[in-house]
Amino acid sequence: MINFLLKSISYILHPLIMPLCGLVFYFAKSPRYIPIEIIEAKLISITILTLILPILIYYLLKTLGKAESVDLKTTKERVLPLGLNCIIIYLILKRVFPSNQMIELYYFFIGVLLSNLACLILAIFQFKASIHMIGISGLFMFFIAFSINFGININGTLSLMAIFTGAIASSRLHLKAHTYKELLVGFCVGFVPQLMVMFYW
Template sequence: MKLFSKIVSILFHPMLMPTLGVFVIFQAGTHVSFMPFEAKRIIYITVFLTTCLLPLSLLPLLYQFGVIKSFQMESARERVLPVFFTGFFYYMGYLLLKKLGVSGVIGSFMLASLVAVLSAVVVTLFWKISLHTIGIGGVAGAVMALAFRFGIDLTLLIFLLFLASGITASARLYLGAHQPAQVYAGFLWGFLIVFASVLI
């Protein structure tokens, strides 16, 4: 069970959620799904680079300077600087996408993800909110908003994302990384911010 929980924590790592979110948006059957493959490829590369690779590349440096004691960042205080830098890279990604002329649903999703991350920095100063459930909650919120905004049936996709959210929350609890309130609050935090942004 511990190995399974660790695998789940890696698969649904918060730094992978923006890329997963973009993938899900492309598969949702809206007008965005008909974007040319080359345009999608550029968006994927931009999002993955700025929300995953660049933030991850900083962790060894932060570890070397003693800012974080481990890559798990078990204390709330350890997470503040990494989450701040992650927010900075998210902002870079958002600006790059704007320069490329990407707006609409993708732009709203990226902006909402940025807001969720930066606001999590403030919360992290006082409380160890779950970044994992903020991430997966944001993806679930985006899909729910697409269903309402475009009137399309995404029941199966929403069910799968809520199931993945539950599994991720359970994994984090099993590993002792969070208290129940921290994973519930994280999910609601990510879900509501992204849902409102993509819907409006």
């Protein structure tokens, strides 16, 4: 039962959904007025680019023998998907969230890009940082930055994020997917870039 629960956490809180979660949170909580048509267009674009497209790329790579499992267990398997994901995030910054629109989301994706690049570099040097921890910690810091920037109390959301972060770390350790060091590095790789870009909001 515990094994099923912890494995489910890894799938439910998958790093692919984190950019979309950040977007939904921003549109739900932002005090700025944003027309519903723009919100819908942005949500559809991000769903396609950060969720559907990476899944299709994974199945293509699996068909070509470049990826054995969805967990990308080896550093060699990670290099190409991470490189392609960096390109996708760059396209998002150029086409979906340019710097003259929704500055908070522009820098959120700058942070996502920096985290992806850092993870890619680590993979090239054969270090397997936890992508799950990168995703959840980056989103956690984005929520903190949002709260500070707009002066909005979201303590309940932040408490929930702390629980989710601990749950993911426990899940990855229990499944023997990562070591403590890989989880800690993953947390820093996700958290620090969002902390850095916060000062440009």
